Amino acid sequence: MLKHPVRVFGHRGAKGYLAENTLESIEKALSFQVDGIEIDVHVCATGELVVFHDFTLDRMTNGVGEVGKHSLEELKKLRVNGGFQIPTLEDVLKRINKECIINIELKGKNTASRTSEIVEAYIRNHGWTYKDFIISSFQQVELEKTFQINKNIPLAVLTKASVAEAITFAKTIKSKIIHPNFALLSTDNVKFAQSQGYQINAWTVNDADTISRMKTYGVDGIISDVPDKI
Known part of the structure; x- marks a missing residue:
């Protein structure tokens, strides 16, 4: 059941308030009664899915180098913005606990298989449903792999180029959700997409005029980074 007239997703938790993709940021987003939370995942060197946006650690942590070349143990010792820990996808799922939709963006390579396994495990063992998940990505290969593994998982095509092109690709994986950068949108292309059966979730929308x-x-x-402003 939607909590708002327009579905509100917290971007990387509540990125505008606390360090992105941390449990604390997710907690903040949940406090705003969001309909969904968007996070990013990479596969680390030991095979676990970690929740982190960048391909490298340098911008957000006291570590350096590629996320995918570090073990989970090594990543857990690092600090995000000086005080927070990098969570795993399962850490995040346990915290959200079906309070809202989780949008998992497949950021790193080879994320489709492990993400699909975890989604299926949470549906089978923890009372989640497919409606509780959205898997999104700019990487068409990862979305195609997810579709091949499990055609029941809701998929969203991310785009910063063209809504029309995103729809063309979405048809090949039976996706009904498009995530366009807000700058691509107009009344006409939103209505057209919706007339074709697609949901349009715009990113990343933060200022009052754009909202x-x-x-x-x-x-x-x-x-949005500031989901309480929507």
Whole structure:
């Protein structure tokens, strides 16, 4: 059941308030009664899925180098923005505990298989349903792999290039969700996409004018660093 007229997603938790993709940021987003939380995943060197945006550690942590070349033990010793820990996908799922939708963006390579396994395990063993998940990515190969593994998982095509091109690709994986950068949108292309059966969730929408414009266009959802402002 939606909590808002326009579906509200917290971007990387509540990135505007606390360090992105941390449990603390996710906790903050949940306190805003969001409809969904968007996070990013990479496979680390020991095979676990870790929740982190960048391919390298340098910007956000006291570590250096590629996320995928570090073990989970090594990653857990690092600190994000000086005080927070890098969580695993399962850490995040345990905290959200079906309070809202989780949008898992497949950021790193080879994330489709392990993500699909975890989604299926949480549906089978923890009372989640497919409606509790969205798997999104810019990487078409990862979305195609997810579709091949499990055609029941809801998929979303991320785009910063073209809504029309995203729809063309979405048809090949039976996706009904498009996540366009807000700058691509107009009343006309939002209505056209919706007339073809697609949900449009715009990202990353933070300022009051853009929030208002997206609502005027009639988007289905807004992904924001400041979800309490939507």
